[in-house]
Amino acid sequence: MAITFTLHGTDGTARAGTLQTPHGAVQTPAFMPVGTQATVKGLTPEMVRDAGAQIILGNTYHLTLRPGDELIRELGGLHRFMNWNGPILTDSGGFQVFSLATQVKITDHGASFKSHIDGSPLELTPERAVEIQQNLGSDIAMVLDECPPADSEPAKMRDAVERSIRWAERCKKHHSKIDQAQFAIVQGGLNLDLRAECARELVAMDFPGYALGGFSVGEAPLAMHAALPACAALLPEHKPRYLMGVGRPQDLLAGVAAGIDMFDCVMPTRNGRNALAFTADGPIRLRNAKHRRDSAPIQSGCSCYCCANYSRAYLHHLFAADEMLGPTLLSLHNVAFYLQLMQNARQAIIEGRFAAFHAACLARWNAAS
Ligand SMILES: [Zn+2]
Numbered sequence: 001m002a003i004t005f006t007l008h009g010t011d012g013t014a015r016a017g018t019l020q021t022p023h024g025a026v027q028t029p030a031f032m033p034v035g036t037q038a039t040v041k042g043l044t045p046e047m048v049r050d051a052g053a054q055i056i057l058g059n060t061y062h063l064t065l066r067p068g069d070e071l072i073r074e075l076g077g078l079h080r081f082m083n084w085n086g087p088i089l090t091d092s093g094g095f096q097v098f099s100l101a102t103q104v105k106i107t108d109h110g111a112s113f114k115s116h117i118d119g120s121p122l123e124l125t126p127e128r129a130v131e132i133q134q135n136l137g138s139d140i141a142m143v144l145d146e147c148p149p150a151d152s153e154p155a156k157m158r159d160a161v162e163r164s165i166r167w168a169e170r171c172k173k174h175h176s177k178i179d180q181a182q183f184a185i186v187q188g189g190l191n192l193d194l195r196a197e198c199a200r201e202l203v204a205m206d207f208p209g210y211a212l213g214g215f216s217v218g219e220a221p222l223a224m225h226a227a228l229p230a231c232a233a234l235l236p237e238h239k240p241r242y243l244m245g246v247g248r249p250q251d252l253l254a255g256v257a258a259g260i261d262m263f264d265c266v267m268p269t270r271n272g273r274n275a276l277a278f279t280a281d282g283p284i285r286l287r288n289a290k291h292r293r294d295s296a297p298i299q300s301g302c303s304c305y306c307c308a309n310y311s312r313a314y315l316h317h318l319f320a321a322d323e324m325l326g327p328t329l330l331s332l333h334n335v336a337f338y339l340q341l342m343q344n345a346r347q348a349i350i351e352g353r354f355a356a357f358h359a360a361c362l363a364r365w366n367a368a369s
Helices: 045-050 062-063 071-075 080-083 096-098 127-137 154-174 194-206 219-233 249-258 267-273 306-309 310-320 323-349 354-368
Strands: 002-012 014-021 024-027 030-035 054-058 089-091 102-106 111-114 121-124 141-142 183-186 209-212 241-243 260-267
Touching: 002 323, 014 219, 014 323, 024 323, 030 267, 030 323, 045 323, 054 111, 062 071, 062 096, 071 127, 080 089, 080 183, 089 127, 096 111, 111 306, 121 127, 127 141, 127 154, 154 183, 154 194, 183 194, 183 306, 194 209, 194 219, 209 219, 219 249, 249 260, 249 354, 306 323, 310 323, 323 354
Parallel strands: 030 054, 030 260, 054 089, 089 141, 141 183, 183 209, 209 241, 241 260
Antiparallel strands: 002 014, 014 024, 102 111, 111 121
């Protein structure tokens, strides 16, 4: 077994555990900063680690297009290439093919598409998605799935679920890297019957971990929140559960409450680059003139390097002057905020007060909006 998962405690359906991987342990619930192109944008690996990250995510689609998974393998694998010695999870590339590539054509064989970089024709099959991730050498790999938009016709949603199940089976069969765990992905949108059917088939294949895909793809956040408890309950209790590509702080807490263990999202870094900071009292915009003379840190009490050393006024200045340190410092704070939120949630679960913690967080965010 490449990974083991130990549950330390539950509070309602929320869970606190430890995911042990070949590159170290991850305390759950865990947030995984996104390192799309073998870098968490704007941050060195030391900054990411010091912010509290125990695992990061790499993107198969981007890395196979550039610089190429064979090259990364030749250079010692993704950990060495990007100088991150902790655990790495890689996605299968499916979601990016559907969201970034052009002229996407899906058959049972795989997805053919044109690169968003140079328009060159490419093909991603379940077998190829496995090979790329084995070349990258991630600790956790994902199966290739088809991820339709939330508003897809029921027939299209059913086709995607059935194809995702067949592709998961082919991925499992093709996977041979013993120090890498492969997770399956449950699709089905907001249709709980389809989700249940998909989960039943995938759980029977006995993967070491399970993800919920197809959320945050255009549906209302409250519809997702309502579906999460039933969807999480479809997954094995003793295996890690991962909610892919979600989301805002309140979405993560809804996931934790439902029994999800792992999350990833580009929001902390993407928003950080755009001068938006997450705080316990809701998001703030550092470009706003009201911060020009504000000597307070972004978040008092935040232990991140940005808040320990810099004022809102300084960050306002950096963004006004278009200095590159602005996006770096704000990405750092936002990543630290997400990681701290998950650490606090974990502590609350262990101490049996998660519901009160959850309500208090929402009350502060709602009061600010
Ligand atoms: Zn901070």
